[in-house]
Amino acid sequence: MLILIISDIHANLTALDAVLSDAGEFDAVWCLGDLVGYGPDPNECVERIRQLPNLVCLIGNHDAAVIKRIDIASFNDEARQAVIWTQSVLSQTNLEYLQGLNAYTTLDSVTLAHGSPRQPIWEYLLDTRTATKNFEFFDTPFCFVGHSHLPVIFQKYDGQENADLFIPKQDSHLEMAPRAILNPGSVGQPRDRDPRAAYAIYNPDAQTWSYQRVPYDIPSVQVRMRANNLPQRHINRLSTGW
8 A cells, every 4th residue: 555645735736746646656645734825726736635535634734824723923924925815715615625624633553743743733843852752742653744844754762762863865765663753845845955846655564655756847836926926935935945
């Protein structure tokens, strides 16, 4: 069985379609949230995600802001602008879909959260100290998270006091070992200085995790963002993955 792991699509349909094409055949999709925000294609991305096979989808902080579940005052100016624009164009059907998503779930040996198991919507796992504390908040061998837009693994073996941080090589195929927190990176807005869309393939039978990157037509996305007067900072960062 092969499960496509995606996160942080951020209304970037071109990147999402590149990932779906590059991933080949898969049996299920686990999406870790932030379908919308930043990008120009919120309706198209929600609709594409909804059509995927055996889908499990979480809500992210930008999704939650769009449906007014969290206060956008906590966002920076550019992010607020993108949220307000998304609210103005999102269809009622897609709005209701986002409203029905959960922030956290457990599937067999894996816990899923957008940000962290401790604070599923908001907390960023960027360092070993924060990650180590989060191992107390899930009981499964593995936890998959998004939110930071960074492909990373936090590994904590039995008897180990602090988690280790591991940044995987591009297009790497890894054997998984409990306990670990794994982040597939971002489909629609990578922030690890690699502008290619990021995703992972999880094989629960073989206990393997494959990091993948795929290029996509960034200029076409930037054209649509400019046409909708979305923030220039978000347009620029797509080119360099920051």
